[in-house]
Amino acid sequence: MANDNFTQAALTLAGNFTVDAGGVGEAVGKAVGKAVGNLPGNLPGNLPGNLPDKKQKKPLLSIRNLKQYFPVKGHRNMFVKANDGITLEIYEGETLGLVGESGCGKSTFGRTLLQLYRQTHGRSLFYGRALDSIAPHYLRDTIKSLPHGKQNLLKLFDKSRAADAEVKAASGGDDKHKFRAMEEAEKSRKAAEDAFLDLVHIFGGLLLSPNEDEIIAAYLEHFNAAAHRNRINDDIAALELKKTESAEKSDSLEAALSEKRAALASAEEELKRKLGAIDALRGRMKGSEGFDELERLRDDGIDLARLDYNEMRLLRRDMQLIFQDPYSSLNPRLTVGQIVGEGPLAHNFFSGTGEALQEHVLGVMNNCGLAPYMIHRYPHQFSGGQRQRIGIARALAVGPKFIVCDEAVSALDVSIQSQILNLLSELKEKEKLTYLFISHDLSVIKYISDRIGVMYLGNIVELADSEELFRHQRHPYTEALLSAIPTTRAAKAKESIILEGDIPSPIKPPKGCKFHTRCRYVTDICREVTPELKETDPGHFTACHHCL
Numbered sequence: 001m002a003n004d005n006f007t008q009a010a011l012t013l014a015g016n017f018t019v020d021a022g023g024v025g026e027a028v029g030k031a032v033g034k035a036v037g038n039l040p041g042n043l044p045g046n047l048p049g050n051l052p053d054k055k056q057k058k059p060l061l062s063i064r065n066l067k068q069y070f071p072v073k074g075h076r077n078m079f080v081k082a083n084d085g086i087t088l089e090i091y092e093g094e095t096l097g098l099v100g101e102s103g104c105g106k107s108t109f110g111r112t113l114l115q116l117y118r119q120t121h122g123r124s125l126f127y128g129r130a131l132d133s134i135a136p137h138y139l140r141d142t143i144k145s146l147p148h149g150k151q152n153l154l155k156l157f158d159k160s161r162a163a164d165a166e167v168k169a170a171s172g173g174d175d176k177h178k179f180r181a182m183e184e185a186e187k188s189r190k191a192a193e194d195a196f197l198d199l200v201h202i203f204g205g206l207l208l209s210p211n212e213d214e215i216i217a218a219y220l221e222h223f224n225a226a227a228h229r230n231r232i233n234d235d236i237a238a239l240e241l242k243k244t245e246s247a248e249k250s251d252s253l254e255a256a257l258s259e260k261r262a263a264l265a266s267a268e269e270e271l272k273r274k275l276g277a278i279d280a281l282r283g284r285m286k287g288s289e290g291f292d293e294l295e296r297l298r299d300d301g302i303d304l305a306r307l308d309y310n311e312m313r314l315l316r317r318d319m320q321l322i323f324q325d326p327y328s329s330l331n332p333r334l335t336v337g338q339i340v341g342e343g344p345l346a347h348n349f350f351s352g353t354g355e356a357l358q359e360h361v362l363g364v365m366n367n368c369g370l371a372p373y374m375i376h377r378y379p380h381q382f383s384g385g386q387r388q389r390i391g392i393a394r395a396l397a398v399g400p401k402f403i404v405c406d407e408a409v410s411a412l413d414v415s416i417q418s419q420i421l422n423l424l425s426e427l428k429e430k431e432k433l434t435y436l437f438i439s440h441d442l443s444v445i446k447y448i449s450d451r452i453g454v455m456y457l458g459n460i461v462e463l464a465d466s467e468e469l470f471r472h473q474r475h476p477y478t479e480a481l482l483s484a485i486p487t488t489r490a491a492k493a494k495e496s497i498i499l500e501g502d503i504p505s506p507i508k509p510p511k512g513c514k515f516h517t518r519c520r521y522v523t524d525i526c527r528e529v530t531p532e533l534k535e536t537d538p539g540h541f542t543a544c545h546h547c548l
């Protein structure tokens with residue numbers, strides 16, 4: 001009976017992530033919509049985190065409900081809500097521009113993604129490496145606590161259902177009561193969905209198996225085999241490094257390497273066998289009720305938010321940051337060669353500052369437009385543009401897949417800005433990079449971005465292809481932001497929308513839509529119910545109850 005309840009809960013939640021138009025999720029959405037009187041905000045639509053368009057674009061990062069709160073000193077239970085529930089995907093090879101007023105949480109978002117701040121809540125899945133190549137601790141903990149995880153999920157699901165019932169009960173009452181019930185229902189639904197995703201990403205359809213012990217045993221064996229294989233890989237990397245850097249040929253080193261390689265081959269075989277055992281369990285469950293629906297949600301992304309310090313350190317070489325200020329972000333006591341070579345040394349690409357490292361540094365410098373003779377110079381001997389090139393070279397030296405460019409050209413004058421933007425575009429093609437490009441400058445964002453996210457007070461309010469966003473804004477804040485771009489055309493200048501009032505405090509943001517205190521289209525629902533970021537046109541997401 002308990003498993004029946006769990007199956008029902010899991011299938012209902014799985015429906016919230018179903019892509020097809022007739023899915024359970026939409027049915028639930030419609031039911032709630034009906035209960036609250038078909039409010040204008042209840043458009044059926046997909047959420048950005050629910051629709052990984054894996055066939056056409058491969059996500060490199062999938063962020064869901066990311067929150068970053070900072071405690072206010074001297075005030076318990078008071079937080080600066082710098083990011084407050086961000087959901088989006090960043091596709092491999094794209095430049096995602098992030099724009100918004102100063103202080104809206106753009107830089108915090110970039111740094112939180114890199115886990116320079118440990119995120120307060122939500123998941124940030126990274127697909128740049130296989131999950132079992134890291135075998136993180138959180139994976140082992142989730143496997144071991146499967147029974148507890150399922151019980152917790154059931155509790156949260158019941159709470160969410162009770163909140164939905166409140167919405168129905170309140171549908172005949174006054175608007176304020178109705179809207180509050182909707183807001184509570186939304187929070188409870190998100191909590192249940194998060195707990196569900198924690199489990200379903202790992203176990204997929206096997207979550208429905210009544211035989212938990214068997215599942216836990218098979219997963220733990222696979223986890224241990226992966227951890228063992230990874231340890232051998234680390235040993236081999238250390239030995240190979242020693243071999244390339246030692247002047248003389250050492251027989252003992254060669255012998256140790258061949259021994260490790262043989263051990264690696266058998267560890268790989270063992271890993272395959274353990275994976276086969278899990279697949280056999282899946283094969284047994286295939287065709288049972290709900291198995292396929294949950295299996296589709298299995299996800300092998302690495303949740304950055306749950307990695308420990310050392311696990312995250314391994315991924316630092318894949319994820320780098322280019323800072324805003326090229327003056328203060330370089331250590332004045334180090335030469336260019338030392339600055340660029342620091343990362344490769346820290347990640348054990350080289351064991352010492354020998355010729356191999358110097359060659360690597362010179363190669364990276366050349367790619368970034370820095371002449372070889374500059375390798376022994378200090379940062380103060382360079383202009384702003386050249387210093388930013390050094391900052392870019394430092395990020396590139398470890399061969400990253402993803403780079404956060406945090407206002408990377410804001411401190412430069414216009415002609416240098418264009419040089420750096422062109423360099424970043426060239427490097428993106430050459431090194432197959434993915435950028436999150438943060439800026440408050442709309443013209444820079446338009447020039448470099450494939451897609452643009454607009455941020456207001458810690459939330460993404462609109463997300464679309466660059467051209468589409470400039471052609472057709474659907475959120476009132478984006479409309480106001482774009483209308484404020486300075487122009488020499490008198491006719492255009494008249495159309496400027498002046499935003500009234502100040503940006504509210506991120507410590508106590510307004511209820512409902514955070515933009516409602518400054519929006520000219522505000523209605524009652526906006527003051528109480530937080531609009532969700534939904535797909536309003538293909539590939540165009542907007543968080544507004546009354547999209548333009």
Ligand code: SF4
Nearest residue numbers: 513516519526544545
């Ligand atoms: S206040 Fe404005 S931006 Fe916010 S939901 Fe309402 S109409 Fe949309």
